[in-house]
Amino acid sequence: MKTLAVIPAYNEEDCLEQTVRSLATACPEVDHLVVNDGSTDATQLICERCGFTHVNLPINCGLACGFQTGMKYALRHGYDAVVQFDADGQHLPEYIPTMGAAMEAQGADIVIASRVLAGERIEGARGAGSRLISTLIRLTSGVRLTDPTSGMRLYNRRMIELFAHGRDLTPEPDTVALIARRGGKVAEVPATMQERQGGQSYLDLPHVIRYMTRTCASILFFQWFR
Amino acid sequence: MSLTLRILCILGSAITFLVIASRVRKARVRIDDSVFWIVFSFALLVIAIFPNIPSFFARLFGFQATSNFVFLVVICVLLMREFSNTIKISTLNARLDELVQEQALQAMEEVDDDQQS
Numbered sequence: 032m033k034t035l036a037v038i039p040a041y042n043e044e045d046c047l048e049q050t051v052r053s054l055a056t057a058c059p060e061v062d063h064l065v066v067n068d069g070s071t072d073a074t075q076l077i078c079e080r081c082g083f084t085h086v087n088l089p090i091n092c093g094l095a096c097g098f099q100t101g102m103k104y105a106l107r108h109g110y111d112a113v114v115q116f117d118a119d120g121q122h123l124p125e126y127i128p129t130m131g132a133a134m135e136a137q138g139a140d141i142v143i144a145s146r147v148l149a150g151e152r153i154e155g156a157r158g159a160g161s162r163l164i165s166t167l168i169r170l171t172s173g174v175r176l177t178d179p180t181s182g183m184r185l186y187n188r189r190m191i192e193l194f195a196h197g198r199d200l201t202p203e204p205d206t207v208a209l210i211a212r213r214g215g216k217v218a219e220v221p222a223t224m225q226e227r228q229g230g231q232s233y234l235d236l237p238h239v240i241r242y243m244t245r246t247c248a249s250i251l252f253f254q255w256f257r
Numbered sequence: 258m259s260l261t262l263r264i265l266c267i268l269g270s271a272i273t274f275l276v277i278a279s280r281v282r283k284a285r286v287r288i289d290d291s292v293f294w295i296v297f298s299f300a301l302l303v304i305a306i307f308p309n310i311p312s313f314f315a316r317l318f319g320f321q322a323t324s325n326f327v328f329l330v331v332i333c334v335l336l337m338r339e340f341s342n343t344i345k346i347s348t349l350n351a352r353l354d355e356l357v358q359e360q361a362l363q364a365m366e367e368v369d370d371d372q373q374s
Contacts, residue, residue: 086365088357096354103358104365198351 032131033109034185036063036116036124037101039094043118044073045229050120051083057124064104065118068097095201102186102194114185115202120228122183126220130185133220140215141207142185144222145178151223153178160243164204167250172212177219179204190215205249212254258308258323266305266327273298293338 036054040047051063065083067074069091078085086100098115105113112131116122122144130142146153153161161180168176184202186194190210193200200206211217277294280286304311304327315326 086361088361090357092354092357096357099354100358100361104362107362 032111032135034058034061034112034114034127034131035101035105035108035110036061036114036127037066037098037105038063038116038118039066039068039097039101040070040074040118041068041091041097042070042072042074043229044070044077046120046227047074047118048077048081049228050116050118051081053120054116054124058127061114061124061127062110063116064101066097066101068092068094095199095203098202099194099197099200102191105191106195110191111188112185113191115182117182117227121224121226123222123224126183126222127185129220129222130183133218134185134187137218138216139218140187140190140210141217143176143178143181143207143217143219144183144224145176145181145219146222146224147177148219148221149223150221156239160239163243164246164250167247168204168208168211171250171254172208174208174211174217176204176207176211176217179207181222181224183222183224203246205246205254208250209254209257258304258311258327262324262327263305263308266301270298270301270305273301297334 036058038047038051038054043050047065051065054061054063063084065074065078065085067078067085067087069088075085075087077083086104088097088100102113112134114127114130116124126144130144133139134142152158157180161178164179165176168174168179182202184207193210194202207217273294277286277291277298281288281291308323311327311330312323315323318326320326320329
């Protein structure tokens with residue numbers, strides 16, 4: 032299975048190099064594509080200096096747009112699977128082969144790396160948000176996802192085509208729910224994650240409220256007529 | 258309709274017209290996009306000069322006061338405008354994303370080709 036790791040990066044100079052190097056060491060068979068989403072720091076310089084495969088978006092256009100760029104690249108270069116991989120070092124590349132094996136064994140369209148299945152309990156507000164989204168997805172699509180907000184997801188060829196051509200498909204839980212409800216197969220494998228190794232988190236209150244409102248509205252209302 | 262409201266309508270109409278005209282002159286707004294505001298400004302003027310027109314409709318629909326009717330119409334027109342702007346901005350964003358992605362992927366391939374040759 033020809034797999035591409037799409038690594039969206041917006042101002043990730045702190046840990047991008049380490050993330051891509053550990054990915055290359057742990058999974059030499061997995062290619063990478065750094066999507067430099069209009070970074071204003073040294074992200075582009077690091078990519079050039081280290082010889083990472085990267086694409087520079089001329090402006091910052093957001094995670095969904097950056098990820099879609101990666102999907103278009105994967106489609107045009109004939110990849111069989113794409114793994115969504117954070118630049119901040121949260122995700123451990125060791126789990127990519129496990130996810131690939133699960134995808135092939137179960138014929139899944141999406142495989143999610145689940146912290147909960149690995150026995151971790153997501154604490155605090157983040158955990159509450161995650162459980163709320165889980166509940167909404169179970170109620171609306173009947174699919175049980177233990178860790179819908181996990182950002183480490185493996186997509187098969189069919190999903191690559193869907194994301195590359197689709198409109199408004201964010202690499203977020205609401206899209207997973209939509210795909211599951213439309214008959215796509217979503218699987219989970221246990222995986223641990225690290226704390227972010229550097230850079231800035233965007234999880235401040237206004238962003239969290241916006242994210243939760245958008246995700247809940249999308250799962251509760253919009254997926255019925257999309 | 259009170260005299261105050263009529264004067265305010267004329268003032269609003271004049272300011273709208275002057276502001277939009279100056280923006281068009283400086284090429285900050287395209288003529289296409291200014292049409293709405295020109296019509297809006299003209300409508301305010303008509304209402305102020307001929308208050309019988311809104312009064313007639315207000316009575317027809319059973320409003321207690323003409324001013325209520327005028328407010329409702331203005332709010333409705335602006336809401337519809339806001340709605341169509343939201344759709345327009347969404348479309349523009351989608352097209353911008355598309356352009357950004359294509360430009361970036363093409364620039365990337367050009368670099369690859371240069372390195373190969």
